[in-house]
Amino acid sequence: MIQPKTVTAGITERVFLTPEPTSLVLILATLVLMLRYLTGRPLGKMPPVLPNAWPVLGHLPSLGLRADLAFQKLGKKYGDIFQAQLGTRNVVVLNSYQALKDGYIDGGDAYNDRPDFYSYQLFSDGGKGTAFADDSPAFRKKRQFIMKVFHHFGGGKAHEQLDMNIGEEARKLVTLSKSFNGKPFDIQPYVTVTTLNIICSMVFGKLHDYDDEDFGRVMKNLDNVTKNMINVGVLNVFPFLRHIPAIDTSGREILDNKRKIMSFVNQRIEEHRATFDPDSTRDLVDAYLKETQTSAGRSELTDDELAHIAVELMVAGNDASSYALQWGILIMALHPEIQEKVQREIDVIDPSTPVSISLRQHLPYTHATTLEILRFRPVTPINGRKTKRPVKLSEFNSCYENLL
Numbered sequence: 001m002i003q004p005k006t007v008t009a010g011i012t013e014r015v016f017l018t019p020e021p022t023s024l025v026l027i028l029a030t031l032v033l034m035l036r037y038l039t040g041r042p043l044g045k046m047p048p049v050l051p052n053a054w055p056v057l058g059h060l061p062s063l064g065l066r067a068d069l070a071f072q073k074l075g076k077k078y079g080d081i082f083q084a085q086l087g088t089r090n091v092v093v094l095n096s097y098q099a100l101k102d103g104y105i106d107g108g109d110a111y112n113d114r115p116d117f118y119s120y121q122l123f124s125d126g127g128k129g130t131a132f133a134d135d136s137p138a139f140r141k142k143r144q145f146i147m148k149v150f151h152h153f154g155g156g157k158a159h160e161q162l163d164m165n166i167g168e169e170a171r172k173l174v175t176l177s178k179s180f181n182g183k184p185f186d187i188q189p190y191v192t193v194t195t196l197n198i199i200c201s202m203v204f205g206k207l208h209d210y211d212d213e214d215f216g217r218v219m220k221n222l223d224n225v226t227k228n229m230i231n232v233g234v235l236n237v238f239p240f241l242r243h244i245p246a247i248d249t250s251g252r253e254i255l256d257n258k259r260k261i262m263s264f265v266n267q268r269i270e271e272h273r274a275t276f277d278p279d280s281t282r283d284l285v286d287a288y289l290k291e292t293q294t295s296a297g298r299s300e301l302t303d304d305e306l307a308h309i310a311v312e313l314m315v316a317g318n319d320a321s322s323y324a325l326q327w328g329i330l331i332m333a334l335h336p337e338i339q340e341k342v343q344r345e346i347d348v349i350d351p352s353t354p355v356s357i358s359l360r361q362h363l364p365y366t367h368a369t370t371l372e373i374l375r376f377r378p379v380t381p382i383n384g385r386k387t388k389r390p391v392k393l394s395e396f397n398s399c400y401e402n403l404l
C-alpha cells in the first residue's frame, strides 16, 4: 500500500532536489498561479497604453479641456479600449459604443461600482445616495425606490401634474424673455430655476418663484458645489495634494455648501412628515415616508440617505438638465433656419393644448432636433465606473480599474 505521506515527500523531493524539465514547469505554473492569486491580476493582455506620458501629469497636458474629444481622436489610432494616465491615476478608457455596450450594459454587475475618486467620496459622504455609491444590496434598494418614484411620475395624475408644472415653468421663462423686449440678457440663472424647479416639484412637490429667497440661496449653494466639484477634480488625479489644506479649499466649500442644501432638504422632510397622508403621494419625500412606514427596507432608506438622493437630483437639475436646455437655446439662436422649421411644426398645434410629452409624436422634426442637440453637445460626455472584479473586455483583461 502506498502511504500518502511518502508520495508527498517523493514529489517534494523530486521538485526541489532534482529539477527535471516537467518539475520546473510545475514550479513555474504554481508560482504564476500564486502571483495571480496574490495580486488579483489576471495575467493577460492589458489594453494599450497611450504613449508620451509626462512625469506626474501623465497624459493630462495632451488631453486639453475637452478630454472627450481628445479621446475620440486618440481612439482612431489606439482603438476602442486603451489606458491613459490622468495625473498619477491610471484609467482604462472605453471609447466606442461597442466597448461601452459590452462593458457597462452587457458586462453585468462587474462594472457597476463607481470610481474611487476623492470628489465622489466627498460629495456622497463615503457612498450615500446613489450617484456615487458602489453597487451593493443597499444601493439596489435605493435605486429600486427611486425608479418606483419615477415610474409614479410616468403615468396617471402625477404625470399630468408634472406636465402642468413643466408647462407653467416654460410659460414663465417665455414671459420673462419677452419682458426684456429683445435686449440681450443672461438667461442662465432663469433656465437653472426652471429645470431645478421641475426637479424640486418631483422631490418636494412645490414650485418656487424666481425671487423666492430660500430657493435662491439653495441655488447659490448648488452652483457653488457644482463649480467646486470641477475644481476638486484635480485632487481626483493628484490624490496626494489633498493633504495640503491650502489646496483642498474646494473640498471644504463643497462640504459647507452641501450642509446648507441638506438643511433645506431636511426642513422639507419635516414639513412633509407633519402633513403626510398615506393615501396621497405628492412627491419623492412622501414616497419615502410611505416606504419607510410599511417596508422592510427601512434600514437602507434613512432620512440621511433620502437627503443625499434629493441633493443628487437637485445637482443634476442644476447642472445636466440646465446645461442641456441652455445648449438648446444657444443652438437654436445660431441656426435660425432650424428654429423656424421647429416653430412651424409647433404652430400647427392648437395653442390652447397644454404642454405635454405626449405631443412629441406629432412633432417628429422637433423631437429629432432635440435628440441632435443632445448628441452634438452631450452634457456628461465622460462617465466613470469601476470594475469590482477582474473582467475580460474584447481581447483585453482588466482588473479593479477605474473606467471612463
Ligand SMILES: *[C@@H]1O[C@H](CO)[C@@H](O)[C@H](O)[C@H]1NC(C)=O
Residues within 6 Å of the ligand: 224, 227, 252, 253, 254, 256, 257
Ligand atoms: C462657495 O462657498 C464658500 C463658502 O463655503 C464661499 O467662501 C465661496 O466664496 C463660494 N464660492 C463661490 C464661487 O460662490
